[in-house]
Amino acid sequence: MIEQTKRILSDLVAFPTVSADSNMDMIAYLANRLEDSGARVDVLSDDSGRKANLFATLGPQRDGGIVLSGHSDVVPVADQDWATDPFEMVERDGLLFGRGTCDMKGFIAATLAMAPVFARQVRDRPLHFAFTYDEEIGCIGAGHLVQSLRERSINPSLALIGEPTNMRIIEGHKGCYEYSTHFQGLEGHGSAPDLGVNAIEFAVRYINRLLDLREDLKSMCPDNSRFEPPWSTVNTGALNGGHAHNVIAAKATVDWEMRPVQPSDADFVKGSLKTYCDDVLLPAMRAVHPDASIVTEVIGEVEGLMPTEKNEALEVLSELTGANTSDVVSFGTEAGIFQSLGMDVAVCGPGSIEQAHKADEYLAVDQLAQCLKMLEGLGAKLAGAPEH
Numbered sequence: 001m002i003e004q005t006k007r008i009l010s011d012l013v014a015f016p017t018v019s020a021d022s023n024m025d026m027i028a029y030l031a032n033r034l035e036d037s038g039a040r041v042d043v044l045s046d047d048s049g050r051k052a053n054l055f056a057t058l059g060p061q062r063d064g065g066i067v068l069s070g071h072s073d074v075v076p077v078a079d080q081d082w083a084t085d086p087f088e089m090v091e092r093d094g095l096l097f098g099r100g101t102c103d104m105k106g107f108i109a110a111t112l113a114m115a116p117v118f119a120r121q122v123r124d125r126p127l128h129f130a131f132t133y134d135e136e137i138g139c140i141g142a143g144h145l146v147q148s149l150r151e152r153s154i155n156p157s158l159a160l161i162g163e164p165t166n167m168r169i170i171e172g173h174k175g176c177y178e179y180s181t182h183f184q185g186l187e188g189h190g191s192a193p194d195l196g197v198n199a200i201e202f203a204v205r206y207i208n209r210l211l212d213l214r215e216d217l218k219s220m221c222p223d224n225s226r227f228e229p230p231w232s233t234v235n236t237g238a239l240n241g242g243h244a245h246n247v248i249a250a251k252a253t254v255d256w257e258m259r260p261v262q263p264s265d266a267d268f269v270k271g272s273l274k275t276y277c278d279d280v281l282l283p284a285m286r287a288v289h290p291d292a293s294i295v296t297e298v299i300g301e302v303e304g305l306m307p308t309e310k311n312e313a314l315e316v317l318s319e320l321t322g323a324n325t326s327d328v329v330s331f332g333t334e335a336g337i338f339q340s341l342g343m344d345v346a347v348c349g350p351g352s353i354e355q356a357h358k359a360d361e362y363l364a365v366d367q368l369a370q371c372l373k374m375l376e377g378l379g380a381k382l383a384g385a386p387e388h
Helices: 002-013 026-034 101-121 140-151 199-220 263-286 312-323 335-339 364-382
Strands: 040-045 053-056 066-071 090-092 095-097 125-133 159-160 170-173 177-184 234-243 251-259 291-300 328-329 344-347 363-366
Touching: 002 026, 002 363, 002 364, 026 040, 026 053, 026 101, 040 140, 053 140, 053 159, 066 101, 090 199, 095 101, 095 125, 095 159, 095 335, 095 364, 101 125, 101 363, 101 364, 125 140, 159 312, 170 234, 170 335, 177 199, 199 251, 199 263, 251 263, 251 291, 263 291, 312 344, 312 364, 335 344, 363 364
Parallel strands: 066 125, 066 159, 159 344, 170 328
Antiparallel strands: 040 053, 053 125, 090 095, 095 363, 170 344, 177 251, 177 291, 234 251
């Protein structure tokens, strides 16, 4: 099984599914393999026709199924110093090198390799495969997929998300909210700053407010937070604007994010920023230029995975892996989006997040073998006594 999985993974790596590009060829490959295994397959395209989710099912059409989920897209390789072609998998010293091997085509390959086995084992409980697009740029595909499942009244009871965790069981992670805030001021000569509205200067004041809010969030940390750091965080990723030393900048953009440990923290930050813009920044800008504006573009608001007292996904993974502990992490996944549909959700997959997004990304063969062992256990469970 491991050799078959490596061959599938090599095929998947060869699809250059960087988020900026189409994933349709890879989705067609996944669909063909799953259909050959007897699955009922739906390919759900986005409005552009360049991206698609795949949702496939083995077993009966009923509620209470198990979802195996992964994202098809990968991060860019531009400006990274790779020792080998990033889109050609290379095996060396027990490691599988290639873009996406770890994050997270290794898990997808393992589920595909197991699909014919699952088809023979599944009984009264459906097994679903959910492969999404654009996870790396805001979990866009997962949001669309969950909305489609809601509209079609498809109600699985649990989801296993195969993000790289070194096969540790993860029951919670922070949310990831990303924004670009655009400032429109008034251009002018640098020798007369009072006659213009310098968008960069107001963007800097906005960033200073973000820094103040970041400190406020530390004092709002929940007593029982298990995250590291335990409080919600704010990060300023980029400030862009202006084009010459002696010209007042008419436009500027701040790219920023926050990772809330609880939804109320996100509400606090957004509400505080709106008040600051409405009461302080915009009046000052419009006193000089009535058409000045501040507009925040939502890049993505990905819900966190909230630990719950009762979680069947956690119980299933504990049984399959033999682990009696679970952790929380600060990096984000699509898990919270699936949780919003009412599913029990946990994250567990092969590889280390430390290898993701880097040059010479790799997945250890022994991690892939551990993932296959877990999935083989799931197959045996599906073949056992009926559940739910």
